[in-house]
Each structure stands twice: as C-alpha cells, then as structure tokens.
Amino acid sequence: MEMVILTVLLQLPVLCGTTSAGYLEGDTFECRSDAPCRVPIASDNTFTLKCGNQSENASVYWQYVDTSNTHTRPVTFLQSSGSLRSEEDDLDYHLQMKIKSLASRSSLNSGHLKILSPKVEDTGLYICKAGWGIPARYEVDVQDVTTLHITHAGLRQNPLSSSAMDVGNENTVEIYTVWSQWQACDRCGAQGERKKVGFCYAEISRDALLVSRPQPCGLLRTTFRDVQINHPVELRIEMCQEDCKQDPSTRKQESLIELVENIHTYQLMDAVLTCPRSSIYRPVYWEHDSSPITRLQILTSTSSYTLDNSTGGGTLYIHQLDGTTAGTYHCYMERNLVKSFQVMFPEVKKEEEEKGFTIMELILVVLGVCLFSYMIFSLCQVLRTIRPRVIP
Missing domain, CATH: 2.60.40.10 (Immunoglobulins)
Structure with missing residues (x-):
C-alpha cells in the first residue's frame, strides 16, 4: 500500500x-x-x-x-x-x-x-x-525554505524519515517527503554534484482508509486546521560525473549571460557573491580561479566558504579574505557561465609609495619646526647681550 x-x-x-x-x-x-x-x-x-x-x-x-x-x-x-x-x-x-x-x-x-x-x-x-x-x-x-534540511550522500547522511500522529476521531496523519527528479550534474567532464528537492506531503487515514488524498502539508492544514506539522523542505545532494556531450546548435543561447564584477575589498574582510537568477530548482556551482567549490568540500574541511541554503548554493560567502582566497570566481548555472567576480585588494606598491610620501612630509615638518625653534632661541640670545643705554 x-x-x-x-x-x-x-x-x-x-x-x-x-x-x-x-x-x-x-x-x-x-x-x-x-x-x-x-x-x-x-x-x-x-x-x-x-x-x-x-x-x-x-x-x-x-x-x-x-x-x-x-x-x-x-x-x-x-x-x-x-x-x-x-x-x-x-x-x-x-x-x-x-x-x-x-x-x-x-x-x-x-x-x-x-x-x-x-x-x-x-x-x-x-x-x-x-x-x-x-x-x-x-x-x-x-x-x-529557511528551515531547509540538507543531507549529502557522500557523508552517508540520511533524509528525514516519515512520521505519523493521531489527530483524534480515530484519524491518523502520515507525513513524509515527496522528491523531485534528480537535477543534471552541475558540471561536465569532471566530478561534480547534483541535487533534488523534497517537499512535505501528508495524508489522513482512518482504519487504513484514506480520508484525504495526499497533498502538500500547507494545503492539508487549511482543511484540517488542528493538525500541527513540522516537516521541513529537504535538499538531497550526491556526487556525480557526466560527459555532457551535446550538439552546440541545441545549446540555449538565451541563457548565456556573462557579466564581470570587480570587488575591491581588504584582507580579513568578508565578501558575498550572488549568482544572478539562481534557484533551488537548477544546477549551480562555483569555481575559484580553476578550482571547483563543492558542498562536500565545505562540509568536510575547515573552509573559508559557505553556500546559502535558500537557493541551493546560489550565493557564496567568503570569510576573512586573504591572499589565498582573493582572485577570480566563476558562477555556472545549468553548466553555463553566468557571471565572474574579480575579488582584489588595493595594490601593495601604491600603498608603499603613499607610505613613503607621508614619511617624507613628516621629516620636512620636523626639520621646519626645529629650524624655527633655533631661530627663536638665537634671537633671544642676541636680545640678552644688548644692554640698555642709561641717559644722565
């Protein structure tokens, strides 16, 4: 059944x-x-x-x-x-x-x-x-989606199990997750990740006979207002690899939107990069220079990166930027390059030049003060040597 x-x-x-x-x-x-x-x-x-x-x-x-x-x-x-x-x-x-x-x-x-x-x-x-x-x-x-429950098959994490509760009048509500199909692998010709979304569904039965047809949990609550359901949206991720052999003539040219954004920041600051029109329903992945950034990598190591949950990874957070995390970041949506970000710090050479110029100014000011003080001191010494003339 x-x-x-x-x-x-x-x-x-x-x-x-x-x-x-x-x-x-x-x-x-x-x-x-x-x-x-x-x-x-x-x-x-x-x-x-x-x-x-x-x-x-x-x-x-x-x-x-x-x-x-x-x-x-x-x-x-x-x-x-x-x-x-x-x-x-x-x-x-x-x-x-x-x-x-x-x-x-x-x-x-x-x-x-x-x-x-x-x-x-x-x-x-x-x-x-x-x-x-x-x-x-x-x-x-x-x-x-703010309470999204994420599991990764690479970590042997299991999705939420179904549950049942008695809601009175000999009625039982069964709550479980209904999954979408697996999305395409997020990259081609290399190991990547794919995901699927699971929604909360529920049904009410009495003596093993359905009282209500299976329906999304929020809609069931509008009919059975006393039923309390706490079963979040789920996101399931697993590793994948596809060759993605495709005729270039069939590629969706309208989806190719390549933008470049320069982000000027400072070391130890955070940066937030958002892939345009990202969605939990679509494959998305990030690269730092030519190195892929995966959810599994973030979960299994001390990483400087975090991916948002709401859009399934459409926003990348970079924490406490340093020389190793600056550079070029690429965002791909449905395997198409959508946007690039150039994360950079102020030029060191320019800072050194500005620093040297400031020191030189300081030296000139100090010399000027010393010269002025010496002149005042000399004048005072001269005035002391001049005796006033006495008129008989």
Whole structure:
C-alpha cells in the first residue's frame, strides 16, 4: 500500500506539468486538468504559473483566494490590460496587506503569472481568467525554505524519515517527503554534484482508509486546521560525473549571460557573491580561479566558504579574505557561465609609495619646526647681550 501511494505522489508534479522555462521565468508549472493542480513551492525561489492557451486578444487577470480563511472570496490582484478595480474596501486589514505584497512581487508575461520571492503567506488558490473562461487554477503551497534540511550522500547522511500522529476521531496523519527528479550534474567532464528537492506531503487515514488524498502539508492544514506539522523542505545532494556531450546548435543561447564584477575589498574582510537568477530548482556551482567549490568540500574541511541554503548554493560567502582566497570566481548555472567576480585588494606598491610620501612630509615638518625653534632661541640670545643705554 505504501509503495502505491508513493508512486501516485511522485506523479503529482508531472500532472501539473512542471517544466523549466529559463532563468527569467523561474520554475514553471502548467496545469493541464480542469481541477486545480496542487503545487508545492520553495519560498524565496521565483516561480511561474501558466495560464493555459488563451486567445491573443483576451484580457487576462489573476485572482487569489486565501484558503486559510474559509470566508474569503477571490480577489483580483493583477491583470493584463485596463485599470485594476480596487477590491480592498471590504477586505480586512490583514488580507489587504497580503494582496498588496503579492501584487508588488508579481508580473505577467504573455498572461502567465510570475511571482518573485514567494512567501509562506502566499499559499492559497490562484485562478487565471481569460475572456469568459478559466484556463487554469492552482492550489499553491509555499513551504518555508529557511528551515531547509540538507543531507549529502557522500557523508552517508540520511533524509528525514516519515512520521505519523493521531489527530483524534480515530484519524491518523502520515507525513513524509515527496522528491523531485534528480537535477543534471552541475558540471561536465569532471566530478561534480547534483541535487533534488523534497517537499512535505501528508495524508489522513482512518482504519487504513484514506480520508484525504495526499497533498502538500500547507494545503492539508487549511482543511484540517488542528493538525500541527513540522516537516521541513529537504535538499538531497550526491556526487556525480557526466560527459555532457551535446550538439552546440541545441545549446540555449538565451541563457548565456556573462557579466564581470570587480570587488575591491581588504584582507580579513568578508565578501558575498550572488549568482544572478539562481534557484533551488537548477544546477549551480562555483569555481575559484580553476578550482571547483563543492558542498562536500565545505562540509568536510575547515573552509573559508559557505553556500546559502535558500537557493541551493546560489550565493557564496567568503570569510576573512586573504591572499589565498582573493582572485577570480566563476558562477555556472545549468553548466553555463553566468557571471565572474574579480575579488582584489588595493595594490601593495601604491600603498608603499603613499607610505613613503607621508614619511617624507613628516621629516620636512620636523626639520621646519626645529629650524624655527633655533631661530627663536638665537634671537633671544642676541636680545640678552644688548644692554640698555642709561641717559644722565
């Protein structure tokens, strides 16, 4: 029974049409069914919801339903044309602030909704309307990535195990992780790392019979409000090696974004390097000059580096810079060079020249003071030798 349930769960994201749409769109989901697709999302990672196949001239607008409140109606927060009618007058203050925050981080691309830096509070029902139809609906569960649980197979660390609890009325809730597919190896022709993301799913059963279909944990809490679930998003990492033989004509030229940034700093200072449009859903890795920086290397040695968890390593922290950690850093996204950073200190020669010039100035000032003092002393001596004339 457990294996059957797990197989169904692993197919859920596929039914929603999870696809990759390049750096600018983040992770993209497409709902191909009439019923709402249930989509787990990692907070702080941009994602896009497709609006299906609407006509070119159709006016598209998106509505949000706060499923944490049973009395909430759909509220329009974004539309493709025309002025957005204010619907905030009859909303409570908390929902007003939530809608404003959501709208400020949302944009439309050909009618598809892109949300930047999603928050746990963005969990809810998203409805796309085009003309008189509803091409797509999504039940989105934004799960907190700040509590991300990371395990590395190279260290023989195990993912979280499933758990079960009694929630009363002879109901039992089972909580476990549903994993995405392994991402591609982050580099070619050498040993690298690959990762996959796991989301919290739960189901409620009574006497071994399902009461609720398996669903992301945040969505289950909106139905069973008394259920307390503490099961974080997971990131699983393992070593890999791929030849990556690919026809150059099939390479995604639009994703090649090479920038160079010069970072002037000082020794023993920290530096923060961020790979543009990095995402927990995409392979990313760093190089210092020609040496790779891996998560395993950081975990197994006293390293000057730290990788962030929220984007799965899209931000590199360099602690207490010295001569060995200065130099050129390269960031690769989906095996393409995206950005380079030149971390450098002020030139030593220039400092020495400035230091010598300052000493010379000091010597001249001291000599000048000494000369002036000698002149004053000499004048005083002369005045003492002159006796006043006495007039009879």
